[in-house]
Amino acid sequence: xxxxxxxxxxxxxxxxxxxxxxxxxxxxxxxxxxAGQLLVLKGRNGAGKSTLLRSLAGxxxxxxxxxxxxxxxxxxxxxxxxxxxxxxxxxxxxNDALTALENLRFALALQDQAWNAAHVARTLAxxxxxxLGARPFGRLSQGQRRRLGLARVVLSDRPLWLLDEPDNxxxxxxxxxxxxxxxxxxxxGGLAVVATHRGLALAEGLAxxxxxxxxxxxxxxxxxxx
Amino acid sequence: xxxxxxATSRAPQAAQSGFRWRQLASPPVFFAWAGxxxxxxxxxxxxxxxxxxxxxxxxxxxxxxxxxxxxIIFLHVPAAWMSMFIYLIAAAHAxxxxxxxxxxxxxxxxALAPTGALFTVIALWTxxxxxxPTWGAWWVWDARLTSELILLFLYLGYLxxxxxxxxxxxxxxxxxxxLLAGVVNIPIIYFSVxxxxxxxxxxxxxxxxxxxxxxxMLAGMLLMALACWAYALAVALxxxxxxxxxxxxxxxx
Amino acid sequence: MLKAVFVREMRLAQRxxxxxxxxxxxxxxxxxxxxxxxxxxxxxxxxxAPGVVWVAALLALLLGQHQLFEGELADGSLEQWALAxxxxxxxxxxxxxxxxxxxxxxxxxxxxxxxxxYGMTADAVGVLLAALALxxxxxxxxxxxxxxxxxxxRGQLLLALVVLPLSIPILIFGSHAVTQASLGLSAAPAxxxxxxxxxxxxxxxxxxxxxxxxxxxx
Numbered sequence: 001x002x003x004x005x006x007x008x009x010x011x012x013x014x015x016x017x018x019x020x021x022x023x024x025x026x027x028x029x030x031x032x033x034x035a036g037q038l039l040v041l042k043g044r045n046g047a048g049k050s051t052l053l054r055s056l057a058g059x060x061x062x063x064x065x066x067x068x069x070x071x072x073x074x075x076x077x078x079x080x081x082x083x084x085x086x087x088x089x090x091x092x093x094x095n096d097a098l099t100a101l102e103n104l105r106f107a108l109a110l111q112d113q114a115w116n117a118a119h120v121a122r123t124l125a126x127x128x129x130x131x132l133g134a135r136p137f138g139r140l141s142q143g144q145r146r147r148l149g150l151a152r153v154v155l156s157d158r159p160l161w162l163l164d165e166p167d168n169x170x171x172x173x174x175x176x177x178x179x180x181x182x183x184x185x186x187x188x189g190g191l192a193v194v195a196t197h198r199g200l201a202l203a204e205g206l207a208x209x210x211x212x213x214x215x216x217x218x219x220x221x222x223x224x225x226x
Numbered sequence: 227x228x229x230x231x232x233a234t235s236r237a238p239q240a241a242q243s244g245f246r247w248r249q250l251a252s253p254p255v256f257f258a259w260a261g262x263x264x265x266x267x268x269x270x271x272x273x274x275x276x277x278x279x280x281x282x283x284x285x286x287x288x289x290x291x292x293x294x295x296x297x298i299i300f301l302h303v304p305a306a307w308m309s310m311f312i313y314l315i316a317a318a319h320a321x322x323x324x325x326x327x328x329x330x331x332x333x334x335x336x337a338l339a340p341t342g343a344l345f346t347v348i349a350l351w352t353x354x355x356x357x358x359p360t361w362g363a364w365w366v367w368d369a370r371l372t373s374e375l376i377l378l379f380l381y382l383g384y385l386x387x388x389x390x391x392x393x394x395x396x397x398x399x400x401x402x403x404x405l406l407a408g409v410v411n412i413p414i415i416y417f418s419v420x421x422x423x424x425x426x427x428x429x430x431x432x433x434x435x436x437x438x439x440x441x442x443m444l445a446g447m448l449l450m451a452l453a454c455w456a457y458a459l460a461v462a463l464x465x466x467x468x469x470x471x472x473x474x475x476x477x478x479x
Numbered sequence: 480m481l482k483a484v485f486v487r488e489m490r491l492a493q494r495x496x497x498x499x500x501x502x503x504x505x506x507x508x509x510x511x512x513x514x515x516x517x518x519x520x521x522x523x524x525x526x527x528a529p530g531v532v533w534v535a536a537l538l539a540l541l542l543g544q545h546q547l548f549e550g551e552l553a554d555g556s557l558e559q560w561a562l563a564x565x566x567x568x569x570x571x572x573x574x575x576x577x578x579x580x581x582x583x584x585x586x587x588x589x590x591x592x593x594x595x596x597y598g599m600t601a602d603a604v605g606v607l608l609a610a611l612a613l614x615x616x617x618x619x620x621x622x623x624x625x626x627x628x629x630x631x632x633r634g635q636l637l638l639a640l641v642v643l644p645l646s647i648p649i650l651i652f653g654s655h656a657v658t659q660a661s662l663g664l665s666a667a668p669a670x671x672x673x674x675x676x677x678x679x680x681x682x683x684x685x686x687x688x689x690x691x692x693x694x695x696x697x
Contacts, residue, residue: 059558059696061395082562091555097494098487109483112564372651379644386640390632396694400628403687407624407645410679414648 006159006189009070009084010034011056016065018051025051029065031210033193035159036186041195043212049195050090052212053162056193057087069160086111086158088166092149096138100129100148103137107152123151127177142169147177154181161185161192167200175200253330253470260463267463271456278449286442298356299443304451306349308458309377310412312342317409320402330466332398333473335405336388337465341458343381350374369418373411380408394473480565481573488577498543503585506539510593521598528597529607529657533650535593536586536611537618537643544622545638547578548630548692561696568689575623575685576616583615599661606660606670613673614653617680621645624684627691649676 014030025048033039041049054060056067058076066073069081076082094103105115124130127147132140140148146169153161161182167175179200182192194200200207249255282300289296316338323331353371354364365371384404391397492499513531514524551557560570590611594604625642656669 057558057562059561059693061697079564083564085562087558087562089555089558091553093555093559095487095491095550095554095556097491102487102490106483106487107559109480110559110563110565112480372647376644376647379640379647383641383644386637387628390629390637393697396697399694400691403624403628403691404641407683407687411644411648 007035009159009189009191010068011160011191011193012068013056014066014068016052016055016067017063018048018055018060019063020046020048020051026212027064033191035189035191037191038182038186038207039193040200040207040209041193041212042197042199042209043214047212049212050164053087053164053193053195054089057085057162058082059087083112084158085160085162086153086156087162087164088149088153089164090168092137092145092152094137094145094148094152097136099134099136100140101133104148104152104155108155111156111158113156120151120155123154126181127151128173143171143174146170147174150178150181154185159190161190161194163192163194165195165197167196167198251328251330253333253473256330257467257470260467264460264463264467267456267460271453271460274449274453274456278446278453281442281449282446286446287440292360295356295359298352300446300450302349302352302356303447304454305345305352306374307451308454309342309346309349309374310415311455312338312345312458313377313381313405314409314412316342317405320398320405324399324402324406330470332402333466333469334462335401336398337462337469338458339381339385340465341461343378343385345454345458346374346378346381350378370415373415373418376411377408377415380404380411384408394476480563481569484570484573485577488574488581492577492581498546499581500585502539502542502582503589505542506535506586507589507593509535509538510596514596525598525661528594528599529603529654529661531597532590532593532607532657533610533614533654536590536615537646537650539586540582540615540618541622541625541639541642544626544642545629545635547574547623547626548695552630552695557692558696561693566689567692568685571623571627571688571692572685575619575688578623579616579619583611583619586615587611599657602663603657603661606666607657609670610653610656610666610673613670613677614649617649617673617677618646620680620684620688621649624688624691627688627695630692630695649673652676 011033012030013032016029017027018025029052031039041052043049051060055062055076058078058081062076067076067081068074069084074081093107094100098106101120104120108115121130124133127150129144129147129151132144132148137145137148146166150166153163166178170178175198182194182200185192194207250259278300282297286297286300288294316335319331319338320335322328323335350371353374357366358364384401387404388397388401391400510531513527517523517527548557551560561567563570587608590607591604594607599607621642622638624645625638628641629638652669652672656666656673659669660666
C-alpha cells in the first residue's frame with residue numbers, strides 16, 4: 001500500500017442514470033468521494049445498487065453521466081481507471097474445480113499483481129482461511145467463498161474498492177473482519193463504495209450513506225460527501 | 227452519449243426548418259418520413275414489376291438454346307442480386323450501429339434481413355426450377371449455389387440470434403457481429419463463377435465489357451431488378467416503422 | 480498472464496476429463512456410424528471418407544462449445560477477465576488456443592485411425608492431418624465466437640445455427656484438399672485456402688469474441 005500515492009485520488013460521478021427493463025430507474029445521480037472515504041449504498045432489492053457498482057466498474061455502458069477519477073474525466077471502461085479498481089460482485093469470481101490458492105493466484109495474475117507468499121498467508125490468516133488453501137473452491141462454504149473473495153480484493157492492492165454486498169453470507173466474526181479491512185483501507189487513503197443491506201459494523205461518521213430507494217426527488221442530485 | 231439523448235428529443239422541431247438527410251438518423255423523424263415514403267416505393271415497385279414482367283414474358287425473344295424456360299431469369303437474377311445487395315446494406319447498417327451507436331441503424335438491419343432471406347429463397351427456388359429443365363437436376367452442389375445456400379443460413383442465423391436475445395441492445399450488437407462475420411461470403415458468391423469452374427453460367431453483366439445478352443432481355447432484367455429494389459425499400463420502411471414503435475413501447479413500460 | 484490462462488485451462492481439463500474427451504468419443508462414434516449405415520462397399524467409403532471425417536470433426540468441435548464461457552459467466556470470473564490488465568481479446572485468444580489443444584489434438588491423433596478404417600491412402604491421410612491442423616483452429620475460433628454470442632441463452636441449437644454457415648467454407652476447402660490427395664492431385668491450393676481462412680480467423684475473431692463477451696456482461 002502506498003498511502004502517499006493514493007492521497008490525490010478522488011471519484012466523482014455526476015448525472016448518472018440507469019435504465020432497467022426499458023424503464024428509467026435512477027436519474028441525475030451524483031456523488032463525490034475523496035481519498036480515505038467510504039460510501040455505503042443502501043436500498044431495497046432492485047433499487048439499482050448492483051447496477052451502479054457495475055457501471056462504476058465499467059462493465060455496463062453509461063447512458064448518461066460523467067465519471068471523473070483523480071480529477072480527470074474519463075470513460076469507465078478506460079484501462080487506466082479499470083487498473084485502479086477492485087470489484088467484488090455477488091459471486092466470488094473463482095472456479096469450483098481449482099483450489100483456493102490456485103484461484104487466488106490466477107485472480108492476482110489477472111490483475112497484474114505479484115505473488116508475495118508471505119503477504120498472502122498473512123491475509124488468509126486474518127480472514128480465517130489459512131487451512132483452506134488446498135481445498136477445491138467448490139467445497140468451501142458460502143461464507144468461506146466470500147472471505148476468499150475479500151482476500152482477493154485486499155491482495156489486489158488497488159485504491160478503489162467496489163464491493164457488492166460483501167457481508168452476504170458472512171457470520172458476525174466475518175463481518176467484523178470486513179469492517180477492519182475497510183477501516184484499514186480507508187486509513188491508507190483508499191476509497192470504497194460498498195453496497196449492503198445490513199449496514200457495516202463501522203463507527204458512526206466513518207462512512208457516508210447513499211440510499212437509492214429514498215432519494216429526495218429523482219431530479220435533484222443528492223450530495224454525499226464526508 | 228448525452229448528445230444522442232438530447233438530439234432525439236430535439237428532432238421534431240428541426241424537421242420543419244428545411245430537410246437534411248442527416249436528420250433521418252433520429253427515429254421520430256425517420257418514422258414520419260417513412261410513413262410518407264413507403265407508399266410511393268410500393269407503387270413504384272408495382273409499376274416496374276409490371277413493366278419488367280411485360281418486357282420479359284411478352285417482348286423478349288425466345289432463347290435459341292433454352293426455349294421459353296429461360297424466362298425464369300427475370301425473377302431469378304434480380305432476386306439473387308438483391309439477396310447479396312441487401313445483405314451488404316444490412317451489414318453496413320449493423321456495422322454503423324455497432325461503431326457509432328446510432329439508434330436507427332440496427333433497426334434498419336433487422337428490417338432488411340427478412341426481405342433478404344426471402345430473396346435468397348426465391349433465388350434458390352427459381353434456380354432449382356430453372357436447373358431441372360436445363361441441367362437435368364433440381365440441385366447441383368457447385369460453388370455459386372452452395373454459397374447462396376450459405377447466405378440463406380447466414381440470414382437465418384442472424385434472425386434466430388436477434389430474436390433469441392431479450393435485451394435489445396445486446397441483440398443489436400450481437401446480430402451486427404454475426405452479419406459482419408458473414409460479409410466475407412458475398413464476394414465468394416459473386417466471384418465463385420470466376421474462381422471455380424462451375425456448372426452455373428458465367429457473369430453476363432460485367433463491369434468492363436458490354437453485356438453479352440440480348441438488349442430486350444437485359445432491359446427486362448434491369449426493370450425487374452429495380453422493381454425488387456423498390457419492393458425491398460417499401461417493405462423495409464414499413465418494418466422499420468413497426469420496430470421503432472416496438473422499441474418506443476418497450477421503453478415506456 | 481497468458482501462460483497463467485493456459486495453465487488454468489489445462490488444469491481444468493485435467494480435473495474434468497469427461498468434458499475434454501467427450502469430443503473425441505463423438506468424433507469416433509460419428510465416423511463409425513456411416514459405414515454401419517451405408518454398408519461395407521469399400522469404394523463408396525473411400526469416396527465419402529474426406530467429407531465424413533471433416534463433418535465429424537466439425538460437429539465434435541462444436542459439441543459442448545456453448546459451455547465454453549458459461550462456467551466463467553456463472554461464477555463471476557468473466558467480469559474479472561474483463562477487468563484484467565491484459566486486453567480481453569488476448570486472454571480469450573489464449574483460452575481458445577488452449578481449448579483447441581485440448582479438443583483438436585485428440586482428433587488429430589484419431590483421424591488417421593478413422594482414415595485407415597475408410598481405406599484412405601497414406602498420402603491422403605497425411606493431407607488430412609495437415610488440413611485438420613490448419614482448419615480446426617479456425618473452427619475452434621468460430622465456435623468460440625458462437626459461444627460468446629449466445630452466452631446465457633438456452634439451447635445449443637442457436638450456437639450451431641450461427642456457427643455452421645461461417646464454418647462451411649472451411650469444411651469445403653478441407654474436404655476438397657483430402658479428396659484431391661486421394662485422387663493423386665495436388666492439395667496445395669485447398670490447403671492454401673485453409674491457411675488463408677486461418678489468417679482471417681486469427682485476425683478478426685478474438686476481437687469479435689471479446690466484444691461479444693462484454694455484451695453478455697452488460
